[in-house]
Structures are given as C-alpha cells and as structure tokens.
Amino acid sequence: xxxxxxxxPTPFSDLAVMAARLRAPxxxxxxxxxxxxxxxxxxxxxxxxxxxRPADFEAILRRxxxxxxxxxxxAPPDLExxxxxARASRQRxxxxxxxxxxxxxxxxxVRIGSGWSAQLRVEPERAGLEHYFTADMPVTGIVEAxxxxxxxxxxxxxxxxxxxxxxxxxxxxxxxxxNDAAKSLCQRNDGFLVDDNGRLRAIDPTVDxxxxxxxxxxxxxxxPGGRSLLHIAGCQPGxxxxxxxxxxxxxxGVAAIVAISxxxxxxxxxxxxxxxxxxxxxxEATLAVEIGGGKTNDQVSKILGxxxxxxxxxLHNIFKKLARQNIAVKGQIExxxxxxxLASITGAARKSGNQ
Numbered sequence: 496x497x498x499x500x501x502x503x504p505t506p507f508s509d510l511a512v513m514a515a516r517l518r519a520p521x522x523x524x525x526x527x528x529x530x531x532x533x534x535x536x537x538x539x540x541x542x543x544x545x546x547x548r549p550a551d552f553e554a555i556l557r558r559x560x561x562x563x564x565x566x567x568x569x570a571p572p573d574l575e576x577x578x579x580x581a582r583a584s585r586q587r588x589x590x591x592x593x594x595x596x597x598x599x600x601x602x603x604x605v606r607i608g609s610g611w612s613a614q615l616r617v618e619p620e621r622a623g624l625e626h627y628f629t630a631d632m633p634v635t636g637i638v639e640a641x642x643x644x645x646x647x648x649x650x651x652x653x654x655x656x657x658x659x660x661x662x663x664x665x666x667x668x669x670x671x672x673x674n675d676a677a678k679s680l681c682q683r684n685d686g687f688l689v690d691d692n693g694r695l696r697a698i699d700p701t702v703d704x705x706x707x708x709x710x711x712x713x714x715x716x717x718x719p720g721g722r723s724l725l726h727i728a729g730c731q732p733g734x735x736x737x738x739x740x741x742x743x744x745x746x747x748g749v750a751a752i753v754a755i756s757x758x759x760x761x762x763x764x765x766x767x768x769x770x771x772x773x774x775x776x777x778x779e780a781t782l783a784v785e786i787g788g789g790k791t792n793d794q795v796s797k798i799l800g801x802x803x804x805x806x807x808x809x810l811h812n813i814f815k816k817l818a819r820q821n822i823a824v825k826g827q828i829e830x831x832x833x834x835x836x837l838a839s840i841t842g843a844a845r846k847s848g849n850q
Contacts, residue, residue: 497535506605507532507613513641519617520600526610528552537616540598552585553578559594585612591637603637617641660755663743666714668694668707671750680755686729686736687755695753697727706738713740713751724832727755735789737835756835765837774816779809786810786827787834 499508507523511534514521520537524530533546543562544555556578560571571577584590590604600616617637660677664670670693673681681689690696695710697703709725712718721742726735736755743750762784769780785795796806810827817824817833824830 497533500531503532504607504609504611506607507611510605510613510615510638513638514615516645517617517641518621519615521613521615522555523613524552524611528612530555540600540616553582556581601637662695662753662755663750664695664710664714664753665750666711666748668696668710670695677755684730686727699728702727709740710751710753713742714748716742716747718742724829726828726832737832765834768837769834773820773822775813776809779813779816782806782809783813783830783834786831787837789831792827 499511503523511521514534518536520540521534522537523532528551530550538546544558588606592602594600594602603615606612658676660680661674662677663672670689681687686698688696688698697706709723723740725738727738729736739754741752743752765784766780769775769783770777782795792806792810793803796803814824824833
C-alpha cells in the first residue's frame with residue numbers, strides 16, 4: 496500500500512485502506528482540486544497518466560478522454576462543455592456513475608466540507624460485488640455494498656471455523672451460502688447433496704420431499720415456533736444427523752438456515768460437558784451420549800450391561816435435570832437431537848479455540 500499523506504482527512508485515509516484491500520482505484524483531491532493521493536491500483540488501471548507529477552482533476556480527465564479517443568471508443572464531442580458539467584457534478588456531496596474508460600468502472604465521488612474530494616472506482620467482478628449491480632448502475636451505494644460484502648466475508652470465515660454444517664438456502668432450497676463443514680458433508684454424500692440446479696437435497700428419496708417442504712415453510716415463516724428439528728440418515732448406519740431448519744431472514748420468502756450436526760460424537764468431550772455443566776451423573780451422561788448417537792435406551796442398556804428399567808430411571812432423571820435448566824427435552828428422540836447439536840457446538844468451540 497502506498498504511503499498516505501498525513502494531511503489527508505481521516506475519512507479518505509480510511510477509504511484508502513479499503514481501496515488497498517479491494518485492489519481498487521482511488522484518487523484523492525485537496526480543496527484546490529489537486530491530486531494528493533492515488534492508490535497503487537489507480538496507477539495500474541490509469542497507467543497512461545503520470546502521477547509522479549502534480550496534476551488536477553481536469554488534467555486526469557482530459558488524459559482519460561484522450562486515451563479513449565485513441566482507441567476509437569469516442570471522446571465527448573464538446574470537451575469544454577463536458578468539463579464544465581464534470582466540474583458542476585463534482586460540487587455534489589455524493590455522486591455515483593459509470594466510467595467505461597480505461598475499463599468498466601463503477602465510480603463513487605465524495606466531497607466533504609473542507610473541499611477535499613475522493614473518487615473510489617470499483618470493478619464489480621474483481622471486488623466480488625457483481626450481484627450488487629445491474630448492467631449499468633449500482634443497486635445500492637458502492638461503499639455500502641463493500642461494507643456488506645466484507646461483513647458477509649467475516650461471517651463466512653466465522654462459520655467456516657466451526658464443525659457444525661450450516662447452509663443458507665432460499666425457499667426452493669437453492670444454496671445461498673454454505674460453510675466448509677457443509678461443503679465437505681455434501682461432497683461425501685453424507686445424507687445430503689447439492690444437485691445440478693444448486694439445491695440442497697436429502698439423499699434419501701423418501702425423506703427429500705418432506706425436507707424440501709420444511710425448508711420452504713421455514714423460509715416463508717410458516718413453521719410454528721420458527722424452527723423444525725429432523726433426523727435424517729447419514730452415511731453411518733444407526734447414526735442419523737440432527738437437522739435444525741429455521742427462518743433465515745426477517746422478511747418471509749427470503750431464506751432458511753439448515754444446521755446439520757455431525758453424527759459422530761466426541762464421547763469424552765460431550766460426556767464431560769453434560770456432567771460438569773448440566774449436572775448429570777457419569778452414568779446419565781454416558782446414556783445421553785449413546786442416545787445422541789442414535790441408539791435407543793434398550794440398546795444402550797444392553798451394551799452397558801444394565802436392565803432397561805435402570806436405563807428408563809436414568810432417562811427420567813436426565814429429563815428432570817434438563818427441565819430445571821429450561822431445556823424442554825421430553826423423549827428419547829428429542830434428547831438425541833439435542834445431544835447431537837450439543838456435540839457439534841462442542842466440537843465447533845474446540846476447533847475455534849485451537850485456531
């Protein structure tokens with residue numbers, strides 16, 4: 496990043512940092528319309544301009560028109576009238592426009608009270624902002640689009656750090672975003688896949704229609720309580736995924752969030768969490784983890800060498816202890832879903848802490 500002169504107003508020095516991240520052309524003018532700062536990418540895109548020498552706005556604009564005229568793309572027929580219009584336009588506090596030379600650029604002009612001004616020029620495709628723009632004009636302000644894009648990237652990086660698979664889908668189950676865990680899960684066909692139309696599908700054909708309807712209802716805000724919990728078979732027999740489907744936006748019809756917990760539990764970590772944070776005994780925690788892995792109470796009791804009656808008594812105690820902490824788990828299926836999600840969250844926290 497090129498050195499920023501110390502007398503440049505703070506809003507424009509911040510803009511220079513943003514331009515450097517985006518590799519975007521930026522030029523800053525002082526109150527006399529003299530060029531005081533140009534980003535490295537401005538110098539690359541406007542390589543036909545000599546920024547090593549003092550220049551004002553009009554000199555740069557004339558040189559751009561000359562450059563375009565030499566390439567038969569046409570300069571304004573009346574240069575002086577066009578310059579006068581440009582001078583008048585630049586008195587505005589904010590202005591957005593499209594410049595086609597030396598390439599298609601969406602331009603944002605900002606002027607502050609001291610008379611300093613700046614122009615940030617963005618190539619939507621290079622900056623990853625193409626969906627914020629129509630063919631000719633921004634759908635939203637350039638700086639706002641950049642902020643939204645960078646916020647989305649930060650959220651994506653955060654989601655990619657967790658082991659819980661998260662997919663944001665439209666009402667038709669079309670994938671809008673998925674984190675690394677979800678991409679990995681779909682690539683190995685672990686209960687889900689993304690079809691040729693970009694839609695999230697459950698691999699089991701008997702389950703997929705219900706899954707698709709549930710996603711559509713969630714996106715439309717039509718699920719009572721705003722969330723639906725499903726069990727969907729993964730690639731491990733007897734260890735189904737716990738799937739949470741919730742509305743993903745305030746406006747109905749926009750998106751749903753599908754969170755898929757891994758069928759593989761970290762028995763030690765989850766058992767310790769259930770014991771230390773939720774007050775379960777070691778035996779109760781072990782039972783809960785086994786049920787979270789998809790087994791029934793009778794199956795677990797047989798594996799652990801105790802009677803089904805003892806298992807049922809421990810299960811009853813688990814429900815009571817969780818209810819005292821306002822966790823409404825009332826049956827083995829609900830317990831299995833809750834422990835599965837808890838296991839994924841535990842894994843996510845551990846993974847984030849190790850990074």
